Amino acid sequence: MATPQRQKLAIITxxxxxxxxxxxxxxxxxxxxxxxxxxxxxxxxxxGVFVDQSPGQDVSRQRAEECGFTIYSTIAEAxxxxxxxxxxxxxxxxxxxxxxxxxxxxxxxxxxxxxxxQIVDVxxxxxxxxxxxxxxxxxxxxxxxxQMVAAARELDFPLLAGSSLPVTFRLPPLExxxxxxxxxxxxxxVGGSDAMDFHALEAMQCMVERRQGGExxxxxxxxxxxxxxxxxxxxxxxxxxxxxxxxxxxxSRSGIALSDGRPQNLAHSGELEExxxxxxxxxxxxxxxxxxxxxxxxxxxxxxTFAARLGGAEGxxxxxxxxxxxxxxxxxxxxxxxxxxxxxxxGRAPYPVERTLLTSGMLERCLESKVDGHRRVATPELRVSxxxxxxSHFGGAPTD
Amino acid sequence: xxxxxxxRVAALVTEYRKYSHGQNIVDRLMGGYGWGxxxxxxxxxxxxxxxxxxxxxxxxxxxxxxxxDLRIYPTIAEAxxxxxxxLDVDGVVLIAEHGVYPKxxxxxxxxxxxxxxxQTVDVxxxxxxxxxxxxxxxxxxxxxxxxEMVAISRELDFPFMAGSSxxxxxRVPSVDLPWGAETEEIVGVGVGGIDSYDIHTLEGMxxLAERREGGExxxxxxxxxxxxxxxxxxxxxxxxxxxxEACLCRSFSLKPLDESHRHTYPTREELPQLVGSPPVAYRIxxxxxxxxxxxxxxxxxxxxxxxxxxxxxxxxxxxxxYLGAGHQMQxxxxxxxxxxxxNLIVHGKPPFPIERTLLTTGLSIAGVTxxxxxxxxxxxxLDINYQVDESSTFRRx
Numbered sequence: 001m002a003t004p005q006r007q008k009l010a011i012i013t014x015x016x017x018x019x020x021x022x023x024x025x026x027x028x029x030x031x032x033x034x035x036x037x038x039x040x041x042x043x044x045x046x047x048g049v050f051v052d053q054s055p056g057q058d059v060s061r062q063r064a065e066e067c068g069f070t071i072y073s074t075i076a077e078a079x080x081x082x083x084x085x086x087x088x089x090x091x092x093x094x095x096x097x098x099x100x101x102x103x104x105x106x107x108x109x110x111x112x113x114x115x116x117x118q119i120v121d122v123x124x125x126x127x128x129x130x131x132x133x134x135x136x137x138x139x140x141x142x143x144x145x146x147q148m149v150a151a152a153r154e155l156d157f158p159l160l161a162g163s164s165l166p167v168t169f170r171l172p173p174l175e176x177x178x179x180x181x182x183x184x185x186x187x188x189x190v191g192g193s194d195a196m197d198f199h200a201l202e203a204m205q206c207m208v209e210r211r212q213g214g215e216x217x218x219x220x221x222x223x224x225x226x227x228x229x230x231x232x233x234x235x236x237x238x239x240x241x242x243x244x245x246x247x248x249x250x251x252s253r254s255g256i257a258l259s260d261g262r263p264q265n266l267a268h269s270g271e272l273e274e275x276x277x278x279x280x281x282x283x284x285x286x287x288x289x290x291x292x293x294x295x296x297x298x299x300x301x302x303x304x305t306f307a308a309r310l311g312g313a314e315g316x317x318x319x320x321x322x323x324x325x326x327x328x329x330x331x332x333x334x335x336x337x338x339x340x341x342x343x344x345x346x347g348r349a350p351y352p353v354e355r356t357l358l359t360s361g362m363l364e365r366c367l368e369s370k371v372d373g374h375r376r377v378a379t380p381e382l383r384v385s386x387x388x389x390x391x392s393h394f395g396g397a398p399t400d
Numbered sequence: 401x402x403x404x405x406x407x408r409v410a411a412l413v414t415e416y417r418k419y420s421h422g423q424n425i426v427d428r429l430m431g432g433y434g435w436g437x438x439x440x441x442x443x444x445x446x447x448x449x450x451x452x453x454x455x456x457x458x459x460x461x462x463x464x465x466x467x468x469d470l471r472i473y474p475t476i477a478e479a480x481x482x483x484x485x486x487l488d489v490d491g492v493v494l495i496a497e498h499g500v501y502p503k504x505x506x507x508x509x510x511x512x513x514x515x516x517x518x519q520t521v522d523v524x525x526x527x528x529x530x531x532x533x534x535x536x537x538x539x540x541x542x543x544x545x546x547x548e549m550v551a552i553s554r555e556l557d558f559p560f561m562a563g564s565s566x567x568x569x570x571r572v573p574s575v576d577l578p579w580g581a582e583t584e585e586i587v588g589v590g591v592g593g594i595d596s597y598d599i600h601t602l603e604g605m606x607x608l609a610e611r612r613e614g615g616e617x618x619x620x621x622x623x624x625x626x627x628x629x630x631x632x633x634x635x636x637x638x639x640x641x642x643x644x645e646a647c648l649c650r651s652f653s654l655k656p657l658d659e660s661h662r663h664t665y666p667t668r669e670e671l672p673q674l675v676g677s678p679p680v681a682y683r684i685x686x687x688x689x690x691x692x693x694x695x696x697x698x699x700x701x702x703x704x705x706x707x708x709x710x711x712x713x714x715x716x717x718x719x720x721x722y723l724g725a726g727h728q729m730q731x732x733x734x735x736x737x738x739x740x741x742x743n744l745i746v747h748g749k750p751p752f753p754i755e756r757t758l759l760t761t762g763l764s765i766a767g768v769t770x771x772x773x774x775x776x777x778x779x780x781x782l783d784i785n786y787q788v789d790e791s792s793t794f795r796r797x
Contacts, residue, residue: 018662027663034649037707037718039665171722172796173574248434251729260459261418262427263730265439302728307437319437323572325652326728329663396573 007089007344008047010078012115015053015098016060021135022051022094023059024333029092029341030067033334042341045069047088048078052111053098075118086126090344091119094135103140105367107194112137113144120151129157131347133340134356136163137198142361142381149357160340160349161356163199165304166206167339168332169323169395171249175210176318178390181311182211185292186242188250188305193280193296193370194363200294200304201282201366202359203322207306208292209355209388217383218362222283223370229279229295238281238293243267245307245319252301266300275300282366283376287383323395335395350393354386407444407490407745410479412516414499415453416460421497421536422451423459424731428738429493430467435735442742445469448489450479452512453499476519487527491745492520495536504541506772508595508765513538514545521552530558532744537564538599538761543781546761550754561740561750562757566600566704567607568736570722570795572650576611579790582711583612585691587643589651590704592696594624594680594768601694601704602682602760602767604721607794608708610756614688615787621685621778622763624770627678630695631671638683639693646707646718647695653702666700674700682767687783694767736795751793755786 009029016022026049032041046069051060064071072078081087095112102108112134123129132152138145138161152159176182185208189200209215224232233240244267255275257264266272282294307319325331343349361382369377392398409429413422426449432441449472451460464472473479482488496511503509513535524530533553539546539562553560577583586609590601610616625633633639648654648665655674656664666674676699684692707718723733740751762782770777 024663031662031664033663034651034654034665037646037649037716039645039649169572171570171572244439245437248436248438248440250434251724251732253728253730257730260462261423262431263433263732265432267439317437323722328656329652329654331652334663398573398575 028337050078107140134161165203246305535562589647622766623776
């Protein structure tokens with residue numbers, strides 16, 4: 001049997017140190033990664049690399065020497081590998097980390113759109129396109145994100161994007177059935193904005209997009225902070241029953257559970273309100289009437305959990321934790337690169353980029369609400385429609 | 401219909417300090433824990449506590465103050481009779497793990513599980529009545545005593561559950577060995593030392609192995625080794641290398657040689673450097689020909705994984721027993737254990753046969769003995785037969 005021909009990849013990134021996304025993702029193609037109980041070595045060679053910022057802790061040069069790839073000074077050269085035409089079979093665009101300014105909404109202005117535009121310029125000039133994976137949101141700007149998706153459609157290349165949360169391991173391994181009725185959804189997230197709230201929003205989106213009728217977009221959003229979050233809960237704006245459901249899946253330690261070991265019923269004990277430093281609620285009102293809430297509960301939890309009330313007479317509540325295994329393996333990034341590799345191999349994105357497009361827009365509009373008096377923001381531009389994939393794509397998902 | 405009275409439970413613990421097994425289990429039984437999509441409050445009341453040792457960090461007295469129903473008694477008999485003349489509880493939870501107890505020359509900590517058990521069944525006998533008993537981890541460090549404990553539970557006919565939280569914890573992926581599958585070989589990679597932690601990996605492996613074609617028919621020999629002998633056996637092909645790789649590839653904590661986040665799979669040369677303390681292997685010969693190998697490789701990994709070679713599939717079956725992310729998280733692997741304890745006491749049904757833990761108790765003792773003697777240890781006494789149901793008992797949706 002002939003050995004399958006190895007293909008070439010380009011990595012276009014802002015910054016590459018040991019703890020960067022570029023490292024966690026790039027290394028999977030350089031060293032392999034655990035996949036279904038085997039050490040999987042992708043049939044890809046990282047060939048061309050562009051790194052925008054190379055301060056002292058940069059390791060891309062060291063890795064280039066060790067692994068035999070070339071660092072180019074422009075994106076076009078990294079894609080053409082020093083020749084005069086596109087010479088790679090896939091692109092990893094990792095615009096996370098590095099020293100970039102933030103705007104008045106607190107968004108870090110990572111140049112994903114700008115990098116992507118330069119990639120597309122090469123595709124256009126050379127008359128050929130290859131699959132692109134874009135780490136995290138498409139852009140801080142929904143307008144730019146839309147242009148990215150439009151360019152991929154126009155040039156007809158597969159584009160996969162987003163967070164690792166939708167594809168990481170789940171406890172329990174819950175997938176909502178396609179076409180299910182969802183009455184209400186709640187996500188609990190942690191970390192800062194606009195790095196971590198994006199992950200939580202996309203995790204929530206990958207669950208609710210499976211509802212009856214498919215995704216038809218978001219009509220309005222609102223972000224509130226502080227005591228107003230608890231008051232909104234008392235007024236029924238978000239469900240304490242779903243909070244209990246999500247927290248039942250949390251394995252975090254804080255407060256009394258940390259000081260003397262007793263697990264606490266945080267949803268009802270009153271301790272939650274004391275533990276959370278600065279609560280925030282992101283309200284997402286969907287076009288089809290579904291209401292979903294992201295609660296950022298820093299101080300009380302360190303993990304990401306989700307709960308939803310399904311339709312039917314029982315009003316069953318389902319819930320799960322998006323498990324993010326920590327150092328040294330951070331295997332959630334291997335789960336994400338498995339999906340990127342699947343796209344490079346098959347030429348098809350395993351799940352629609354519209355999920356990330358919509359999430360990018362929800363986040364930007366929520367942050368507009370935040371800096372504009374926490375008002376409700378109508379979002380007619382977020383009528384993003386798509387169908388969720390029938391297959392599950394999370395880590396360890398049942399394949400039978 | 402008369403409303404059923406909530407079962408009353410006696411808890412016998414060696415010590416009750418933060419994150420001791422006693423605290424983790426009894427606090428969950430008293431105060432509840434996350435289960436399914438709810439906070440679950442068990443349908444039972446822990447009313448009495450016997451505590452063998454009171455270190456400075458003891459929390460049992462604080463709990464007695466906190467819970468009106470709870471009283472600490474100075475003896476096991478009084479905890480079971482609530483100070484009266486006969487058995488006055490509906491279930492017993494025996495947690496003899498942690499605390500300061502002597503070690504024997506083979507390295508076993510002499511936790512008083514058998515002694516607590518004997519004092520418990522003394523009350524059962526004197527009262528002419530028995531109630532369900534849960535025993536945390538293995539049955540005893542002494543094989544004859546373990547056997548006697550199981551024999552007494554049969555004689556007095558009370559439901560008896562024991563063992564580690566590993567078999568009933570979450571799994572990633574969330575799968576079980578197909579019931580009745582023809583199984584050729586099984587490998588487990590775990591952490592910790594002999595006698596204390598080997599039981600966890602052994603029980604995890606056994607909870608899969610017992611589902612194989614023909615059920616469990618026992619073990620004929622255990623050959624344990626430590627240090628360089630383990631690497632020598634690896635080079636000699638003593639076990640299926642793909643199973644060992646499958647275990648490492650299911651781990652969430654596989655240590656790379658370069659710890660600064662280079663995500664490499666260890667080479668053969670790197671393995672001895674990565675395992676901090678000398679590695680241990682128990683090579684287990686089952687009566688029906690199944691081959692088992694349990695490794696303790698603290699340093700290389702920090703979690704417990706298992707892989708099995710099934711006759712009818714090309715790729716090994718492999719999984720991680722997910723116990724949480726170390727000390728950053730709550731030890732919620734005690735949640736499924738408390739779920740099973742509640743079922744045991746309320747419904748009188750152990751989730752799996754006590755023979756599983758009897759066999760793993762025997763395997764742990766055989767491993768320790770083989771290491772001590774420096775040679776293969778024949779185990780005709782582990783002629784233990786049992787069958788499990790098709791339904792799985794680990795934590796999943």
